[in-house]
Amino acid sequence: MRALSLAALLAATPALAEMPEGVTHFTLDNGMEAVVIEDHRAPVVVQMVWYKVGSADEKPGKTGLAHYLEHLMFKGTDKLAPGELSKTVTANGGSDNAFTSYDYTAYFQRIAADxxxxxxxxxxxxxxxxxxxxxxxxxxxxxxxxxxxxxxDSDPSALFGEERSAAQYLNHPYGRPVIGWRAEMEGLTRADALDWYDSNYAPNNAILVLAGDVTPEKARELAEQYYGGIPAKEGVAREARPQEPQQRAPRRMEMTDPRVPQPSLIRTVLVPERNPGDQKMAAALTVLAELLGGSAQTSVLGQKLVMTGKALYAGAGYDGFAVDPTNFYISIAPVEGMEPADAEAALDQVLADFLKEGPDPAQLERVKTQIRAAEVYEQDSAHGRAYEYGQGLATGLTVEDVNDWPDELAAVTAEDVMKAADLVLNSTATVTGWLLPQKAADAGAEIAVESTPPVAAPVGADAPATGGPAVDAPAADIPAAATEETAQ
Known part of the structure; x- marks a missing residue:
């Protein structure tokens, strides 16, 4: 399938509205949700169990506990010795691992169907x-x-990311690192881990995803056999989290480190996540991110900053898989010799021009086609599909929301993109951060706030915009996801 041309691939693929074919969803009597994704091309199956609890659910002073328990989940049971689960999977030709994020903790195995x-x-x-x-x-x-x-601790980009998140989220637990603050990690105990396990690990707080060479009938039979008898627990629903107060003024930060090879800017803005039954803005933000920073050759930032020799890298991104408001980011790494203030001014001018002019119609259609193609390719992987459904359900979406997502993306219009651009680029809920080499700081490089030009109102706006643009970071500074994975 990967050998087909893009045009042939899209033509050969059924309309994405029909994606639910081969997908089954059911709930066991104890409250455990299950999704089955049939793919009989190879005698292999992926099992994923997602718990709807993550680091953002930790109590103050206990950061890192969710990830710590993830590690301890490999330490055995009455039947299994420490490490035996992974050894058994490997001995049977499979692989396994686990990962923790702000909103969920997941465990998976890939193994022969039998x-x-x-x-x-x-x-x-x-x-x-x-x-x-x-x-x-x-x-x-x-x-x-x-x-x-x-x-x-050994990576200045990662440390910079922690500082940015803490600046963006003053009250919400997304401002704390998934892995935890070192001082608090050092105080975690066996009792803490067992309390977290007893309070959150239950079938009615979990999602089972099976993808691969398995039928819905067999999957339900096995789910009933192995998970159906586990009692549900009371009180495992996610507790309300502290939310961010209104941010009335943009925030700025600067961090220097002698290990940093070159300056880089990241600007983030608080934006809505994908919400159940209402994904229109999230879809528009996804398309906007691709338009602004998806490709060095064709994106707005790539053409105006990278291809013109002003930046080594420029990008934008948005990931709506979150329980609470998330980030849209824009980033730039200026070419050697360019002052950070000049680079930021150039970035802001490009963003202001985009708000005036809007997206090029042909480029908008190309971007939507590229996004659709990426979705098609994702459906070619059993593990990728399992991840999509698991992550969606674990962050509060429904199976229908996951199924509808490609259609939501396809329906995005230029007007939708400009509404998203207005939300992002005229927001005051921003953090602009510079990561600088020590030599730049020693030379007295100052990034002047007043270098940011006024942001133009989007096409059709009734009043001039107030506030500055908003965005996040260079490739090396942006993790693929806010997760901590256990190496087995």
Whole structure:
């Protein structure tokens, strides 16, 4: 299928509205949701179990607990010795792992279809029978501390990301790192982990996704057999989180580090997430991000900044998979010798021009075609489809929302894009951050706020815009997702 040309691929693919074909959704009596995605091209199946709890649900002072428990979930049960689950999966020719995000924690295995009962039995076992030995919890706490040292403390881009998030979210727990603050991680205990497990790990707080060589009938039979008998728990619904107060003024920050090779800017703005039954703005934000920064050759920022020799990199992005308001970002890394203030002024001018002129109609259609093609390719992967449904349901969407998403993207108009651009580029809920080499700071490089020109009102606006543009960071500074994955 990947060998087809784009035109042939799109022509050969049914209308995306028909995507639910081969997808089955049901709920067990104990409240566990299940999604089955049939794909019989290879005798392989992916099992994913998503818990609707993540680092943003941690109590103050306990950051890193969700990720810590994810590690401890591999420490065994009454039936399984520490590490035995992963060893068994590997011995049967499969692979497994887990990851934690702000809004969910997920565990998965990819294995031969005839071994599916084996991994379902083991996953169901640790859902209810986890054992954390006295010799395990301190050693694993040291493992996650070393992970933080390797992935975050030794990486100025990651440290910069933590600072930006803390500046963007003053009250919401999205401002805390998924892996946790070191001082709080050092205080996590076995009792903390067991309390988190007992409070959140239950079938009525979980989503089972099976994708691959399995029929809906067999999937339901196995789900009933292995998960159906696990009792539901009371009080596992997600608690209300502290929300951000209105941000009335843009925020700015600057961080220097001698390990940074070149200056880079990231600007983020608070924007809506994908909401159940209402994904129109999220779809427009997705298209806007691709128009502004999707390609160095064809995007607005690429053509106006990279291709003209003003920037080494310029990008934009948006990921609407979140329970609460998320970020739209724009980033730029100026060419060597260009002052940061000049680079920021050039960026702001391009954004102001986009608000005046709107998207090129032909480019808008090309971008929508590219997004649709990416969705088509995603459907070619059982794991990719499992991830899409799991992430969607874990962040509050419905199966129908996930199914409707390609149609939502296809329906985006130029007017929708400009509404999204107005929301993003005329917002005051922004954080503009510069990550600078030490030499730039020593040279007294100042980034003047007044260098930002006024942002033009979008086409058709009744009044001039107030406030500055909004956006987020260079490729090296942007993680693929706000997750922490366990290496097995």
């Amino acid at each position: 071994r599916l009962p084996l991994v379902m039995e083991m996953e169901a076992d640790r859902m209810q029978n986890l054992r954390i030995g006295e010799e395990d919890w301190q050693a694993e706490r040291q493992v996650v501390l070393e992970e933080r040292a390797q992935r975050t």
